[in-house]
Amino acid sequence: xxxxxxxxxxxxxxxxxLPGIGKxxxxxxxxxxLKREEEQTRSLSEAIVNxxxxxTYCVKCHNIADEMYCNxxxxxxxxxxxxxxxxxxxxxxxxxxxxQYKGLYHVLGGIISPLEGIGPADxxxxxxxxxxxxxxxxxxxxxxxxALSPTMEGDTTAFYLQKKLKSTGVKMSTxxxxxxxxxxxxxxxxxxxxxxxxxxxxxD
Amino acid sequence: xxxxxxxxxxxxxxxxxLPGIGKxxxxxxxxxxLKREEEQTRSLSEAIVNxxxxxTYCVKCHNIADEMYCNxxxxxxxxxxxxxxxxxxxxxxxxxxxxQYKGLYHVLGGIISPLEGIGPADxxxxxxxxxxxxxxxxxxxxxxxxALSPTMEGDTTAFYLQKKLKSTGVKMSTxxxxxxxxxxxxxxxxxxxxxxxxxxxxxD
Numbered sequence: 391x392x393x394x395x396x397x398x399x400x401x402x403x404x405x406x407x408l409p410g411i412g413k414x415x416x417x418x419x420x421x422x423x424l425k426r427e428e429e430q431t432r433s434l435s436e437a438i439v440n441x442x443x444x445x446t447y448c449v450k451c452h453n454i455a456d457e458m459y460c461n462x463x464x465x466x467x468x469x470x471x472x473x474x475x476x477x478x479x480x481x482x483x484x485x486x487x488x489x490q491y492k493g494l495y496h497v498l499g500g501i502i503s504p505l506e507g508i509g510p511a512d513x514x515x516x517x518x519x520x521x522x523x524x525x526x527x528x529x530x531x532x533x534x535x536x537a538l539s540p541t542m543e544g545d546t547t548a549f550y551l552q553k554k555l556k557s558t559g560v561k562m563s564t565x566x567x568x569x570x571x572x573x574x575x576x577x578x579x580x581x582x583x584x585x586x587x588x589x590x591x592x593x594d
Numbered sequence: 595x596x597x598x599x600x601x602x603x604x605x606x607x608x609x610x611x612l613p614g615i616g617k618x619x620x621x622x623x624x625x626x627x628l629k630r631e632e633e634q635t636r637s638l639s640e641a642i643v644n645x646x647x648x649x650t651y652c653v654k655c656h657n658i659a660d661e662m663y664c665n666x667x668x669x670x671x672x673x674x675x676x677x678x679x680x681x682x683x684x685x686x687x688x689x690x691x692x693x694q695y696k697g698l699y700h701v702l703g704g705i706i707s708p709l710e711g712i713g714p715a716d717x718x719x720x721x722x723x724x725x726x727x728x729x730x731x732x733x734x735x736x737x738x739x740x741a742l743s744p745t746m747e748g749d750t751t752a753f754y755l756q757k758k759l760k761s762t763g764v765k766m767s768t769x770x771x772x773x774x775x776x777x778x779x780x781x782x783x784x785x786x787x788x789x790x791x792x793x794x795x796x797x798d
Contacts, residue, residue, distance in 0.1 A: 392663055405642070409640075415614070461596075461598060
């Protein structure tokens with residue numbers, strides 16, 4: 391495209407490097423910023439640089455943190471005997487928003503994917519084993535909940551973690567897979583429906 | 595949402611002020627930047643601030659420009675007798691990408707919309723009348739092409755411009771409305787199809 395200004399072109403090129411944003415959307419965003427107060431662009435620019443340069447990762451669970459420990463690990467009210475293993479911070483936020491989990495987390499930072507060249511060594515797995523084997527402070531981990539996506543990569547990672555943690559004797563579980571709440575049986579795919587029959591839950 | 599870090603929260607809030615970007619997408623973009631090199635965030639940040647603070651508008655056509663005149667007005671090869679009137683820079687880019695127009699432009703900077711409180715005085719209309727009435731330099735405008743969207747606002751603006759420019763005696767036209775090229779007649783809406791019959795073009 392023949393941009394009217396080199397400055398716009400530079401901005402469009404930079405914005406369109408973000409995931410899911412093409413050149414047309416980038417141009418729309420750039421023109422939007424041009425129409426708004428200069429202050430808005432400055433504060434956007436500062437917020438992303440501050441975030442990038444000052445954010446750190448929790449030394450315990452690898453979640454994003456402002457300080458050494460994340461809000462969750464630093465919270466004395468959380469149940470320290472349970473660790474929920476997730477892929478990234480978005481999963482932590484999703485589970486936190488359910489208000490159903492009061493334990494700690496462990497962020498793997500990715501998922502085992504031979505196709506993308508991501509192996510167990512690229513993930514925060516050793517530190518998870520360490521947390522179970524050599525519990526620091528008041529931690530005495532009794533259960534590991536795997537909250538991984540029900541995909542091939544998720545299943546592979548879950549299988550690897552089970553093998554790796556077997557010797558520690560810690561109790562392990564996975565989040566339930568089945569028909570979504572509010573979902574119509576008729577529209578559930580056959581694999582999900584099949585699994586939900588196999589994993590049926592007995593009434594007490 | 596309960597963000598893991600205040601820095602992330604600030605960045606998400608700033609990013610989600612952009613049009614069409616909600617909190618979830620903003621979080622995805624923020625986490626993406628966190629995973630990439632610090633340099634990428636810095637150059638994104640610099641590009642948008644540079645664009646916002648250094649971009650100006652062409653004194654002749656109000657298109658975005660790096661200098662006093664935009665690339666198009668400054669180009670001596672463009673036909674200076676024809677002005678195409680558009681709403682914003684995106685329209686200029688869209689028309690330029692067709693390679694079918696060699697004249698100049700005039701960017702209104704908006705469209706008459708009583709609902710949004712935008713009247714003729716808020717748009718670059720006086721300067722358009724000036725360009726026709728008192729042609730500067732080598733300009734001798736002979737035709738004004740209105741390239742406005744076929745909406746109520748577009749039609750209102752076109753009607754206003756026709757009245758405003760009538761006394762100058764300049765030739766005025768509008769871009770053709772009809773069935774899109776490659777479109778199937780069956781799927782054209784009835785208003786477009788109706789107009790395309792009324793505005794039929796005779797074979798020579």
